[in-house]
Amino acid sequence: MSQGQFVLGAFIPGTLSGSAWRLPEAPLDTFRSLEHYQYIARKLEAGRFHSLFFNDTLDVKLDLALQRGPNSVRWDPLILAPALAASTRHIGLIATASTTYNEPYNVARKYAALDHLSGGRAGWNLVTSLGGGENFNRQEHVEHDDRYARAEEFYDVVSGLWDSWADDAFIQDKASGTWLDIDKLHVLDHQGEHFQVRGPLNVSRSPQGHPVVAQAGASVAGKRLAARVGELIFTAQHTIEQGRAFYQETKAAAAAFGRGANELKILPGVSPVVGKTLAEAQAKYDRQQELLEPKAFLSSISKFVSLGYDLSELPFDEVVPLPPEHFTTNTHQSRQKLVFDLIRRERPTVRQLFNQLTSGGHRILIGTPESIADDLHAWYEAGAADGFNIMFSGLHSAIDDFVDCVVPELQRRGLFQREYAGTTLRENLGLPYRTNRFF
Amino acid sequence: MSQGQFVLGAFIPGTLSGSAWRLPEAPLDTFRSLEHYQYIARKLEAGRFHSLFFNDTLDVKLDLALQRGPNSVRWDPLILAPALAASTRHIGLIATASTTYNEPYNVARKYAALDHLSGGRAGWNLVTSLGGGENFNRQEHVEHDDRYARAEEFYDVVSGLWDSWADDAFIQDKASGTWLDIDKLHVLDHQGEHFQVRGPLNVSRSPQGHPVVAQAGASVAGKRLAARVGELIFTAQHTIEQGRAFYQETKAAAAAFGRGANELKILPGVSPVVGKTLAEAQAKYDRQQELLEPKAFLSSISKFVSLGYDLSELPFDEVVPLPPEHFTTNTHQSRQKLVFDLIRRERPTVRQLFNQLTSGGHRILIGTPESIADDLHAWYEAGAADGFNIMFSGLHSAIDDFVDCVVPELQRRGLFQREYAGTTLRENLGLPYRTNRFF
Structure with a gap:
């Protein structure tokens, strides 16, 4: 190289x-x-x-x-x-x-x-x-x-x-x-x-x-x-x-x-x-996001990282509550840490968090x-x-x-x-x- | 079909x-x-x-x-x-x-x-x-x-x-x-x-x-x-x-x-x-058999099927002695049975048995x-x-x-x-x- x-x-x-x-x-x-x-x-x-x-x-x-x-x-x-x-x-x-x-x-x-x-x-x-x-x-x-x-x-x-x-x-x-x-x-x-x-x-x-x-x-x-x-x-x-x-x-x-x-x-x-333009790229992204089922996804991820509450039950534009202090899952500590840190650092709305997380946690x-x-x-x-x-x-x-x-x-x-x-x-x-x- | x-x-x-x-x-x-x-x-x-x-x-x-x-x-x-x-x-x-x-x-x-x-x-x-x-x-x-x-x-x-x-x-x-x-x-x-x-x-x-x-x-x-x-x-x-x-x-x-x-x-x-002729086919076969190491092969197969004696120590044209009455191996009863049956049925010489067995037991x-x-x-x-x-x-x-x-x-x-x-x-x-x- x-x-x-x-x-x-x-x-x-x-x-x-x-x-x-x-x-x-x-x-x-x-x-x-x-x-x-x-x-x-x-x-x-x-x-x-x-x-x-x-x-x-x-x-x-x-x-x-x-x-x-x-x-x-x-x-x-x-x-x-x-x-x-x-x-x-x-x-x-x-x-x-x-x-x-x-x-x-x-x-x-x-x-x-x-x-x-x-x-x-x-x-x-x-x-x-x-x-x-x-x-x-x-x-x-x-x-x-x-x-x-x-x-x-x-x-x-x-x-x-x-x-x-x-x-x-x-x-x-x-x-x-x-x-x-x-x-x-x-x-x-x-x-x-x-x-x-x-x-x-x-x-x-x-x-x-x-x-x-x-x-x-x-x-x-x-x-x-x-x-x-x-x-x-x-x-x-x-x-x-x-x-x-x-x-x-x-x-x-x-x-x-x-x-x-x-x-x-x-x-x-x-x-x-x-996209050829930012607007075209954003439109492509929005099109995929609309096809996701936010409720099912948010419910699943809440369990996946042991959040302690169910994101799917919150209004879409409400700020996400802080997660528990301690990690509890057996299986995916890294993903849990990423989600918890993201919530603490950015205090996103449910919608913003949803968009972040549907990339599998990646940027x-x-x-x-x-x-x-x-x-x-x-x-x-x-x-x-x-x-x-x-x-x-x-x-x-x-x-x-x-x-x-x-x-x-x-x-x-x-x-x-x-x-x-x-x-x-x-x-x-x-x-x-x-x-x-x-x- | x-x-x-x-x-x-x-x-x-x-x-x-x-x-x-x-x-x-x-x-x-x-x-x-x-x-x-x-x-x-x-x-x-x-x-x-x-x-x-x-x-x-x-x-x-x-x-x-x-x-x-x-x-x-x-x-x-x-x-x-x-x-x-x-x-x-x-x-x-x-x-x-x-x-x-x-x-x-x-x-x-x-x-x-x-x-x-x-x-x-x-x-x-x-x-x-x-x-x-x-x-x-x-x-x-x-x-x-x-x-x-x-x-x-x-x-x-x-x-x-x-x-x-x-x-x-x-x-x-x-x-x-x-x-x-x-x-x-x-x-x-x-x-x-x-x-x-x-x-x-x-x-x-x-x-x-x-x-x-x-x-x-x-x-x-x-x-x-x-x-x-x-x-x-x-x-x-x-x-x-x-x-x-x-x-x-x-x-x-x-x-x-x-x-x-x-x-x-x-x-x-x-x-x-x-081969195009039987003679040509036989010559091909003989060429490969000559390249095998009969001693090593016969010693190995004797152990493999638990024959109870070592074929490699016998003269090549001597008739193979009868195998033991009972099967004893843990691992390849089928191969053992095949060898024992072959010896009992055909009473081959060591050479004949060697030729048979070097096909992996197949015809x-x-x-x-x-x-x-x-x-x-x-x-x-x-x-x-x-x-x-x-x-x-x-x-x-x-x-x-x-x-x-x-x-x-x-x-x-x-x-x-x-x-x-x-x-x-x-x-x-x-x-x-x-x-x-x-x-």
Whole structure:
């Protein structure tokens, strides 16, 4: 990556998110169509995006929003990513997998295979999951601190397994019939509190050494894990000052683990709405907001962050009351903190809060290519970001708008790459190759 | 599928198997190359093969054969299959996944997604695995009977989750903002001995209703599972009489579960070596056998089936002693039975046994396109098979030989399809659509 250019990742939901699916131009059945995702991946690649990222959930929430919201079904990202790897050549593919409801041997193996198959373009978004226990032999979701303790050890096992073989272990000498050099094999023999895993992994070291690890934890335990092992850090930050504080705090925390500032890239999420004029962009945004069901959404988010009262029962133009002093949820402390802070800081009306939150908690950027480029530039220049995770609804026209209008503006200003810098995702991101700890 | 035509599946190993990798024409690094598998999948599709099947293992055997054999590493079939789905249009993709070292919710979801993504071409080879416990928090591999008890329940959970949604559950009514019909959702709420899984699955019903289930169990418990749930039955049978007996026994066992004869297809494996003349085919075969290391192989197989003595210590032309009376292994009763029976029935020399076993226990068919077509025709006509699982080494030239020479001969005789019969794997195999048990 050239000096002075930033990273662009794209977030694509499992289905069209929010109200995007209700727009006349939105296709039906995106959750049954590989072509839908292929279009997106190829378009983003044409726009030189560094990576494409799929989040995940492991259950269907049986709540009021179920009937009206499109988030009930989504493919496993580890099934979608290989298909997109075979459909593209350059863009990185970051798939989410849970450390709470998987086995580390399986996860290590799948990402190593994906890294091979994609020619070094695999990333693992390491999550502890927001729910799902009832689908995995549990009465309820595993507790927050237990999840993170397991996640720390899970990562150690996975990354240890990724180093099972020296890069030159498989000599494949036809004349002597020697397939591999047995001295270049490391048996991990991990004996930990949560895991006992012998190894070695039955996949050879992959093009990146290790697939890139993405992390978005924002609780104390989540931030600690991100600082120790995260290489792409996804975060929701609302002001440049907050962004810069988070940036400095995270890089310092990583440094305390002996990591250099260039070993992790911090990407705040932004949700863009692009128009030729600000008025056109605003009209696009308003059209989507009108199609959302404010009552259902506000009721759902009130429960989601344990607000203690129901926003949907308040008048739309009333100022939102202050939230409780203490955090109480098990599952999404970061989202809870974001909402609570937003209410305390901005004292918004219900309507204003609704508009903020329907972006999934990320900043909404409504504007022209120029104004959006200005905004991203300002954050980057202020040291609040190494780049951005662009939160798309999955609507093709919105991705087209960004790639066709905003990307050229960023390139014209020298802020964004015109060509991929290397072959692997690591090379494109400017992250160091992960050498093998055992060889 | 037309009357009188048989099914052809292909078995492709994770790397070039046996000694194939040592041949001058064999490419190196097949375990790092998507192009290797894409070539194979596309060639088999050009040859109208019904399906392509990948087996799996979950560990690296730290034995004498490790250094010399190519089976140490292989990609997870559930990562490879989606990439090949995006690279082909018609051929079925059957990926192996273990019921012993996975969670049913994850497995149900991955295959449903693969079925969507491939347009209805997914198959699940359900295995209980031959090993791997030490990579999954266990001192050793789970015991045979426990594995099968878990497998039975695992299947029930997976297939129940596949029926979580009616086919028309996702109405996506833009005008009213109704995404789904909540009455067309079934919460499984499975409470069993091994699994407690609430559901619903967060993937919609897939094009085939259920992905095709393949099974190759050959122990008593394995055969029972195959008879109850298997739709493609892979088996190793050495004589037409054995094949016919197995065929009749399996169909009768399925009938006892209320299943029709057309609800499962029985595919014995055969390992072909094709030449323009028999002499040319024999020379090809001999060339590969010479490159194998008989000592290492015989030592390894002696342990693998718990023979009680070491074949590698016997003279190559000595008749093999009789094996023990009783079966003792935990992990591969079917392979053990096959070897023991072979020794008892044929009283082979060590050399003869070596040649038989290096096919992975399957029949070796060395011959011309005509003689191979004769053989397959005879088995099919005798009621010993619904088709065949063609065991390839992964060498491209051997696949080319079969597709370019044997397939046209089979087509000329009216034994094999010239075009795919339908769109989905189920349609192509002549297996019935799986209706939803709850809707």
